[in-house]
Amino acid sequence: MPDGGLWPVIRKAYMSVCVYLGGVQKSRLLSRRGKGFFILKGEAIMEGEKKKVILSGIQPTGVFTLGNYIGAVKNWAAMQEEFRCAYMLADLHAITVRQEPKVLREQILTCYALLLACGLDPEKSVIFIQSQVPAHAELGWMLACYTQFGELSRMTQFKDKSQQHADNINAGLFTYPSLMAADILLYQADLVPIGEDQRQHLELTRDVASRFNGIYGNVFKIPEGYIAKTGARVKSLADPTKKMSKSDENPNAYVSILDKPETIIKKFKRAVTDSETEVCFREGKDGINNLMSIYSAVTGRTLDEITAEFAGRGYGDFKAAVGEAVAEYLRPVQEKFARLMADKGYLESCYRQGAEQAQRISSRTLEKVKKKIGFVQ
Ligand code: TRP
Numbered sequence: 519m520p521d522g523g524l525w526p527v528i529r530k531a532y533m534s535v536c537v538y539l540g541g542v543q544k545s546r547l548l549s550r551r552g553k554g555f556f557i558l559k560g561e562a563i564m565e566g567e568k569k570k571v572i573l574s575g576i577q578p579t580g581v582f583t584l585g586n587y588i589g590a591v592k593n594w595a596a597m598q599e600e601f602r603c604a605y606m607l608a609d610l611h612a613i614t615v616r617q618e619p620k621v622l623r624e625q626i627l628t629c630y631a632l633l634l635a636c637g638l639d640p641e642k643s644v645i646f647i648q649s650q651v652p653a654h655a656e657l658g659w660m661l662a663c664y665t666q667f668g669e670l671s672r673m674t675q676f677k678d679k680s681q682q683h684a685d686n687i688n689a690g691l692f693t694y695p696s697l698m699a700a701d702i703l704l705y706q707a708d709l710v711p712i713g714e715d716q717r718q719h720l721e722l723t724r725d726v727a728s729r730f731n732g733i734y735g736n737v738f739k740i741p742e743g744y745i746a747k748t749g750a751r752v753k754s755l756a757d758p759t760k761k762m763s764k765s766d767e768n769p770n771a772y773v774s775i776l777d778k779p780e781t782i783i784k785k786f787k788r789a790v791t792d793s794e795t796e797v798c799f800r801e802g803k804d805g806i807n808n809l810m811s812i813y814s815a816v817t818g819r820t821l822d823e824i825t826a827e828f829a830g831r832g833y834g835d836f837k838a839a840v841g842e843a844v845a846e847y848l849r850p851v852q853e854k855f856a857r858l859m860a861d862k863g864y865l866e867s868c869y870r871q872g873a874e875q876a877q878r879i880s881s882r883t884l885e886k887v888k889k890k891i892g893f894v895q
Contacts, residue, residue, distance in 0.1 A: 572597055572744070573707035575606040575648065575698075578622070578629035579615070584773040584844060585752030585762035587636060587851070588815045593711060593746040595637030603643040604705050604876060605633060610648045610655060611698070614691040615683055628859075630869055632775065635855035644879070646872035648701065653880040657700035658693070660887060665696045665726050673718055699723035702741050704880035709744040713751065715761065717743060734890040738883070752812060755789040758804035776852060779845035786841030787834075797828035797836045806833075813840045816847040 574594060576586065594605055607629055612622065626647060638645050648654050670676065670692055680687040690697075698719050702710055703726075710720055720743050727738040754760045756771035766772055773782055791805035799810050799821045810824050813836075819827070828836045858865055889895060 569600065569602045570708040571705060571739075572601040572603040572709050572711065573606070573702050573705045573741075574603075574711045575608040575611070575701055576629070576633075577612045578607045578609055578626045579612050579617075580625065580764035581628060581774040581776050582632055582636075583752070583762050583764045584775060584812065584848070586764065587775050587848075588812070589713060589752055590711065591633065591636040591638070595639075596746075597711070598639060598642045601709070604707075604879070605638055605643055605645050606701060606876070607633070607647045608698075608701070610658075611694060614688065614694055615679070616686055627862075627865065631855055631858040631865055632851075634858055634865075634868065635851050636775075640868045640871060644872055644875045645868065646876040647869055650869070650873035651876045651880060653704055653877065653884045654697065654700055657704055657880075657884055657887060658697035660891065661699050661703070661726055661730070662693045662696040664730055665693070665699070665722070669722055669725070670695060673722070675715065675719070695719045695722045696726070699726045703727055703738045704883045706739040706883060707741045708739060710741050711744045711746060713761070730887075737886055737890055753804065753808040755785055755808075758790060758808045773844065775848055776855065777848075779849075782845040782848070783838065783841035786837050786844065789837060789840075791833050791837075795832050797831070797833070798825045806836075809837065809840050813843060816843050 572594075574590070576582070576590065582591065594603065597603055607626060609622070609626055630645075630647065633645055634640070673695055676692060676694070679691055683691070698716075699722065702720075702723050710723075712720055720741065724740050727740050731737055731740075752762045754762050754766060754771040755773070756766075756768050760771075762772045764772060764774070770785055770788055773785055777785070786809070789805060789809060791809070792803055794803070797806060797810070799807050810821055813819070813824055814821060828839075885895070
């Protein structure tokens with residue numbers, strides 16, 4: 519028996535058990551966090567660090583336009599440093615409009631490569647194809663049961679699209695917002711970068727999430743919209759009161775990010791402007807305002823600088839300059855795209871990895887929802 523009796527021995531044994539358990543606790547915690555949301559390869563796990571979660575999506579229904587790039591995807595790329603991001607190709611959404619299988623398949627691959635070419639980095643973010651993660655369709659169905667017919671009937675996009683596709687007003691077109699809610703809520707996203715046209719869908723997402731939480735407790739994070747400071751809303755070159763859209767019937771209305779430099783320059787030369795001659799940003803000059811915003815986005819110059827640059831030079835010169843600047847701006851994206859398309863194996867490894875990560879993250883929310891609803895697990 520050591521001096522001082524049994525106590526010091528007990529205390530020492532107790533302390534070493536504590537240190538051991540502390541270690542176990544810590545390593546459990548780390549491995550739990552390691553498997554957790556968006557802790558990706560090579561990322562340091564820092565105590566106390568809590569980046570906000572971003573989720574956004576884009577439909578693979580055609581090559582992205584300059585508008586998709588400047589207005590959305592370029593910002594998504596910039597956000598990868600500051601946030602934990604998940605970006606998705608919304609192919610389940612795309613089939614609310616009839617798609618040709620061969621074309622759809624090609625477009626999904628092309629668009630995936632384009633996301634990477636535009637700067638999304640699979641080592642930093644989760645970049646995936648929606649249909650490869652079954653949790654979206656599952657939660658989409660469940661949330662449709664918590665979305666009211668009246669709410670869906672009020673969606674302006676549903677009204678517009680049912681006019682455009684009067685021969686195919688399907689149930690998916692109607693319940694589309696419930697699926698979009700599932701996309702967002704599965705990842706417990708804090709912020710959702712969206713364009714103006716998706717604002718109503720995000721509002722509905724928030725309503726459905728609050729309703730669900732009201733019934734079952736805190737299951738979903740209520741997401742906020744995120745409108746980037748930069749990245750103008752690019753308008754159609756043929757009708758500058760409308761958004762530039764990849765589904766426009768008139769190919770001169772949009773610039774695809776894969777258009778050849780000559781095509782880009784030609785499209786800008788044909789862009790609709792007005793009957794004046796002065797390059798300046800003013801109400802009523804929608805066409806010129808649009809070209810100025812584009813020129814500003816691709817060159818980094820301010821509107822005042824642009825006005826000064828083209829003072830007394832007329833629209834012809836200005837349009838040519840915008841076309842050339844855009845062609846130059848898209849060149850590195852096009853080069854990267856060509857490299858990616860030449861390496862299908864790499865592309866495939868990226869979307870498989872993305873799907874696995876997305877599956878792991880989303881299954882947690884899905885399991886919780888199923889349990890709350892009362893399904894047998
Ligand atoms: N509905 C969006 C669009 O057409 C695409 C989309 C689907 C989306 N799911 C999303 C965007 C989730 C943001 C978050 O543009």
